[in-house]
Amino acid sequence: MKVLALDYGSARTGVAVSDATGTLARPVG
Secondary structure (H helix, E strand, O other): OOOEEEEEOOOOEEEEEEOOOOOOEEEOO
């Protein structure tokens, strides 16, 4: 199952998506 995550940083907000196994995440954009 893939998971979409939001990372609220102090300067920017990031978006990341995990792989199908849920072990690795990579930034989107």
